[in-house]
Amino acid sequence: MSAVVGTQARRGRAEEVRRLLPQPLLVAVIVVLLVVVLAPVVYMVLASVNSDLGVASGEIWPRELNLDNYLKVWSTVELGRGLANSVIICGAVAVVCSFVSVSMAYVLVRFAFRGRVTILRGLLGLQSIPGTLMLLPVFVLFASASTLLGIPTIGTRWAVFVTYLTFALPFSTWVMVTYVRGLPRELEEAARIDGASSWRVLTRIIVPLSWPGIVVSAIFAFLLGWNDVLFASVMTNQDTRTAAVALQVFGATQETGALPLYGQMMAASLICAVPVVVLYLVFQRYLVGGLTAGGVK
Template sequence: MIWTLLPLVWIFALSLKRDSALSDPGYNRWGNFWPEDPTLKNYELIFSGSAKDLFVPALVNSIVVCLISTVISVVLATFCAYALARLDFPGKRIILTTALAVSFFPVIAMVTPLFNLWRQIGLFDTIPGLIIPYLALTLPLSIWTLTAFFQQIPWEMEQAAQVDGATSWQAFRKVVAPLAAPGVFTTAIIAFFTAWNDFVFAITLTSENARTVPAALSFFTGASQFVKPTGAISAAAVVVTIPVVILVLLFQRRIVAGLTSGAVKG
């Protein structure tokens, strides 16, 4: 935990430092770790200062793009994984193998053709122009995760519901879906993190209108060409980390249940 939390605490400490404390260790304590005079100037800079026009729209774009990508990915993956887990049809293994191969495909290899195609069809620097590539990242992973989870749900429970008069859709909605909720939440969190942290697509397929936070951070500038915007970037990094922490805290039990499901037999 110390190994994991130390970089986060370090970034938080940087976000509270003034420009003088960033360049002179004499303004800090504990070996240049914590500022003697903490300030929220860097947070004011990204929310109401000169970096506002760059950071705030990017933050909104990140939230919109990642939420839409996650919802579409999880909904499609849920039905696909259910079919792969319950039905036996030709090409079943090919679909799973293809999904696995796509998830391992290097993202950088898709950037150039997508960049040219998006400029030709008008999707460059648009929200849909980012959502579609993000589905290529999140959908295969979601299919594999949910397929493994659906295979652990006893087939007899769904059959019992159908014997009692439920249709296939009712059995799925009232029996399978509640049992699959921990796995769906876990998959949604993983898909959201994957889209939230993407940099390659965000920096290549956007210009200004649809730019997300990871790409926007690379455009931060200091007061002059000789000043690095370390404090502003650190403050933005802290703000970007907050939604991730909130999601994990809100859905902690469901995530743990989804990750540990099937680990204990009986």
């Protein structure tokens, strides 16, 4: 029954789109969007299997396939270490941020206390602060902490983890606040009648029902660290640099060369994009539900 209802709903949405745009115009718009999105990706794929001289001369279609770029890049760019650091740091940020944000959202939505509205407004206001303005204060803060505590901070993975977690938590918490508001209170009240504590309500009811929102928060936190170059280039060293910084360093070293290694640069970029694409494909169903949650009251 639910499958039939879902099919009818999809057909209804498709008919609404056709009424808004004529069929030929709709096809033309879709083709243009696909070309705009896929053209750079196709060029990167072709350039990654082409010779450096062919890319430099403007060839789009390679004369012969050169798959050596995907093998050489692991030693030239030190991509393996960068990917490992990115996965460790960003994965930890995603897991911690998602579960901390759902806990904070549960407290902010379900409990009334002084300063609650101020915290919610602060979470929203923090999104307007550009990250570039926080680079110097964050660096000075960690450098001062290293001097006071006598432990290394700059150049360590945990310093980058704390930095990314700080910037990811406000948005993730706001997403979870919107999601938790849409959850039915009757389930929590029934659990309270059965003697469940607040912790049990959170772990047994709120978290299982909030998986779409949790996935959105986790993916946002993961991408924030995965795509970052500014903070990672300052807070890491050669052993702890992320994949994005490794690509930046590799690209900078090619500027002074006679013939840049275009093929390896494109191959490294595609390899770094694979985890993000896989992440979206695996959690696409949760992303749609999490991003649209709270849109209808």
